Amino acid sequence: MVKMTHVTKIYAQDKPALKDVNVTIEKGEFVFLVGPSGSGKSTFIRLLLRELLPTRGDIFVAGKDVIHLRSWKVPHLRRNIGCVFQDFKLLPNKTSYENVAFALEVIGRSRHVIETQVPEVLRLVGLGDKFNSFPDELSGGEQQRVSIARAFVNRPPLLLADEPTGNLDPGTSLGIMSLLNRINRTGTTVLVATHDREMVDSMRKRVIALEAGKVVRDQQRGVYGYED
Amino acid sequence: MRINVLYYSREAIDSFRKNWVMSLAAVSTIAISLFLLGVSTIGASVVNDMMTSVESKVKIDVFLKDTAPPAEVKVLQDAIISWPQVTKIHYVSKQEALDRLKEDLKDDPEMLKQVTGNPLPASLEIWVKDPRMVTAVVEKIKQQPSLNSLVQDTTKDIKSGQAVLEKLIAIRRIMNISIAVLLVLLGFASLVLIANTIRLAIFARRKEIAIMRLVGASNWFIRWPFMLEGILQGLIGAALAVTLLAVGKSVVFPQLKEVLRFLPIAFTQASFVRLVLILAAAGVFVGLTGSSVALRRFLKV
Numbered sequence: 081m082v083k084m085t086h087v088t089k090i091y092a093q094d095k096p097a098l099k100d101v102n103v104t105i106e107k108g109e110f111v112f113l114v115g116p117s118g119s120g121k122s123t124f125i126r127l128l129l130r131e132l133l134p135t136r137g138d139i140f141v142a143g144k145d146v147i148h149l150r151s152w153k154v155p156h157l158r159r160n161i162g163c164v165f166q167d168f169k170l171l172p173n174k175t176s177y178e179n180v181a182f183a184l185e186v187i188g189r190s191r192h193v194i195e196t197q198v199p200e201v202l203r204l205v206g207l208g209d210k211f212n213s214f215p216d217e218l219s220g221g222e223q224q225r226v227s228i229a230r231a232f233v234n235r236p237p238l239l240l241a242d243e244p245t246g247n248l249d250p251g252t253s254l255g256i257m258s259l260l261n262r263i264n265r266t267g268t269t270v271l272v273a274t275h276d277r278e279m280v281d282s283m284r285k286r287v288i289a290l291e292a293g294k295v296v297r298d299q300q301r302g303v304y305g306y307e308d
Numbered sequence: 309m310r311i312n313v314l315y316y317s318r319e320a321i322d323s324f325r326k327n328w329v330m331s332l333a334a335v336s337t338i339a340i341s342l343f344l345l346g347v348s349t350i351g352a353s354v355v356n357d358m359m360t361s362v363e364s365k366v367k368i369d370v371f372l373k374d375t376a377p378p379a380e381v382k383v384l385q386d387a388i389i390s391w392p393q394v395t396k397i398h399y400v401s402k403q404e405a406l407d408r409l410k411e412d413l414k415d416d417p418e419m420l421k422q423v424t425g426n427p428l429p430a431s432l433e434i435w436v437k438d439p440r441m442v443t444a445v446v447e448k449i450k451q452q453p454s455l456n457s458l459v460q461d462t463t464k465d466i467k468s469g470q471a472v473l474e475k476l477i478a479i480r481r482i483m484n485i486s487i488a489v490l491l492v493l494l495g496f497a498s499l500v501l502i503a504n505t506i507r508l509a510i511f512a513r514r515k516e517i518a519i520m521r522l523v524g525a526s527n528w529f530i531r532w533p534f535m536l537e538g539i540l541q542g543l544i545g546a547a548l549a550v551t552l553l554a555v556g557k558s559v560v561f562p563q564l565k566e567v568l569r570f571l572p573i574a575f576t577q578a579s580f581v582r583l584v585l586i587l588a589a590a591g592v593f594v595g596l597t598g599s600s601v602a603l604r605r606f607l608k609v
Contacts, residue, residue, distance in 0.1 A: 129522075152527060159524035169519055182516075185315065186525035230523070 081238055081269040082128060083109045087137030089123050089293075094161045098134070099122040099293040107237070110264040112280050113273040113306055115290035121273040124290070125242050128271075129161060130154050134236060142237055160185055162231030162239040162268075166246035168217040175225040176202065179209040181290065183230045201233040202226075205259055222250035225259065232263055239263060241272045243277065277304040320532035320540055324511040330508055332540060334501035338545025338594055339552070341494035342587045346553040348487040349583055350575050354564075355480045361521075362377065363478060366442055366469040368434040368450060375401075376458040384454055388434060393445050396435040402426050429465075442470045480566065496596065502541055502598025503605075506534050510606050515608065535599050542595025546587045553583070 089098040098120045105111055113121050116122055126132045127139060130146050141286050142160045149157060159304055177198055184194045189206040202211060205225040206261040215223050223243035224244060243262060257272075264270040274280065279302060280287060287302030288295060297305060324331050349600045361483065372381060381399070389397045400408075405428035413420045435446050448461050449455065520530050557575065 155521075155524040155526045157524070158522065160522075163522050167520070171516060171517070181521070183523040186520045186523060186529060188526075188529070201349065234523070 081105050081109070081142060082271070083138075083140040084127075085138045087127065087134045087139060089120075089127065089132065090135045092219070093161045098127075098290075101137070101290075101293075101296070103268060103288060103295065103296055107269055109219060109269055110261065110270045110271070110283075110285045110286045112285055112302075113271060113290065114275060114280055114287055116275065117285060118292075119290040120292060120293040123293075125240050125271075125273055128238075129163065130157060131276060132144075140272065145166075146294050157235075159234060160236050160238060162228075162234070162236040164224070164227050164231050164239070164241040164244045166243035168215070168220075168227045170223055170226055170230075172215050175212045175214055176207060176218065176222075176229075178226070179215070179226055179277050180230045180233050183233055188236070195249070197233055198229075203230045204232075206255075211269075219252070220248050224248065224252075224256055228256070228259060228263070234270070238269045238271070241274075243272065243274055249279065257283060263280070280304040316532045316536050320536035323512070323533065323537050324333060324540060326512060327505055327508050330505040334498065334505050334541050334598075335545045336593055337494065338503050338542055339492060341498055341594075342546050342549035343552050344487060344494065345491055345590065346549055346583055346587055347556075348483070348491070350482065350484060350522075350553070350557065351487075353477065353575055353579060355483070359476050359480070361475070362469060362473055363439040366436075366439045366473060368394060368436070368446055368449070368466065368468045368548050369441060370432040370434065370459065371429045371457055371465040372431055372469070374429065374432075380454050380458060381531045384452060384458060386431060387452065388432070388449065391445070391448065393436050393438075393441040394434055395437055398433040400431045400433060402430045404426055405430065413576070426525055432596065439473055440471075442473075446470075456487035461468070491552045498545070498594050499598045499601065502538050502595060503602040506538055506599045506602035507606050509534060510602065528560070531603055534607070535596065538595035538599025538602075539592050540595070541598075542591035542593070543588065545594075546591030546593075549587055549591075550584050554580075 082103065084101050084103045086216065086295075087101045090096045101124070102144070113124060115121055123132065127134055128141055128146070130149060130305050136141065141157065144157055144160075146157065157305060170176075171182065174182060180198045180202060181194050184197065189197075189212075199208075202208060205228055207222060207225055208227065210218060210222060210223055210306055215226070218226065222256070224247075228244075239260070244260070253276060260270055260272060261283070284301045284303075286300050289297040289302075289305060294298075385397055385399060388394055405422075405427070406426045409421065409423065409428065413423075434449075436442055446466055446468055449466060455462060469520070476502065515528060561575070
């Protein structure tokens with residue numbers, strides 16, 4: 081699903097954000113990407129979305145050569161990647177239903193598809209009774225569920241989450257993680273960048289650890305492993 | 309696709325309403341530019357009509373001395389008609405000249421009473437193929453050896469409409485140049501203003517744009533509402549300009565006709581329709597260009 085070979089990204093001179101990263105993630109995996117701030121987690125995710133191009137190396141996502149993708153094809157790549165962020169990125173003037181529907185509208189899905197898929201995915205994330213609530217009427221955890229619904233409504237094969245629980249309390253975080261886990265069990269590959277130690281330790285999933293732009297550890301059923 | 313068209317239009321109109329001050333500035337600048345373009349087009353057409361009418365009337369008059377021997381006049385007449393530039397030559401006798409004057413003054417009996425005897429000279433009227441040949445023909449006539457015995461004064465007594473024509477050409481040139489300069493400046497101002505409104509619109513919707521990119525909306529899907537907004541501004545400007553022109557035309561033309569009774573002044577319905585289409589196209593063009601500039605600079609997709 082994701083294959084990075086010898087990927088190096090340099091923003092400023094002599095200070096690489098990623099150094100010779102080699103990572104392969106198979107279809108259906110659940111992977112934690114951990115590391116302290118500035119270790120390159122966000123760069124990693126932005127490279128997969130082709131918001132950035134690497135300085136060196138090759139990247140394949142869902143069978144597509146991301147680096148040599150023509151720019152007009154980038155939107156199609158992004159339709160195959162669901163995305164969840166720490167700050168939710170919801171539109172404040174739209175209800176949760178409209179926020180999710182928006183993602184389908186702008187890629188040209190028919191009204192029929194929208195009317196069947198949006199309620200379904202909102203129920204899946206546990207917001208069956210909050211269709212008409214605006215983001216400021218929802219708790220942080222509920223807002224993140226809306227954003228996960230939006231990321232997942234198009235059934236992408238890959239779901240990226242950048243610090244999805246960064247703004248949430250531990251109890252709510254647990255709920256979000258189990259939701260991501262459930263999405264993973266439908267066959268979707270899930271990659272979660274986080275520094276939520278307890279979460280990583282309790283889930284016992286594959287852990288890729290970055291430090292100063294290098295992969296320092298990659299283990300199945302791993303733990304967070306830093307003493308920070 | 310039908311949903312998309314609705315979506316684009318709704319977005320464009322929404323944004324137009326939200327930034328109406330900037331939109332108004334852009335729209336009125338376009339309206340003024342297009343109005344001037346229209347005025348200059350109509351003006352040029354009217355001046356052209358006038359010129360064609362004057363051109364067809366351009367002839368050379370050679371006024372003859374009363375003492376000119378008829379045989380020599382006949383020789384000159386035969387010589388001139390043989391030149392390739394000359395299409396027609398007509399001898400106007402003193403009597404014919406007087407008859408014409410009486411005809412011209414028939415509405416003005418007071419003036420007619422002043423005319424006693426026949427003070428008018430006989431003359432030769434010469435028509436040429438092309439008004440631009442007038443000067444050359446006049447020069448050639450002056451070089452005729454017999455001329456001194458036929459004409460009192462070779463500079464005063466050989467007359468042509470050339471001067472009027474040259475004046476009209478000069479007027480047209482000055483008008484065209486000054487309007488072209490003004491149009492370039494105003495066109496540039498319209499572009500900048502449109503680009504600026506679109507920039508504001510992009511800024512106001514940056515969150516939505518970010519999400520659209522994230523979920524994989526195609527580049528053109530993101531661009532279209534802004535392009536439409538630019539086009540809309542161009543079209544509204546064009547509509548305003550056309551309204552102004554139509555009103556102006558119906559007010560000014562009758563008065564102009566009153567003043568310049570002897571010249572044909574007309575701007576046909578068909579020409580006006582063509583002008584409307586040109587202005588609309590120009591409006592769309594300016595709108596499209598302005599929003600493209602803004603999109604290229606401020607909307608990275």
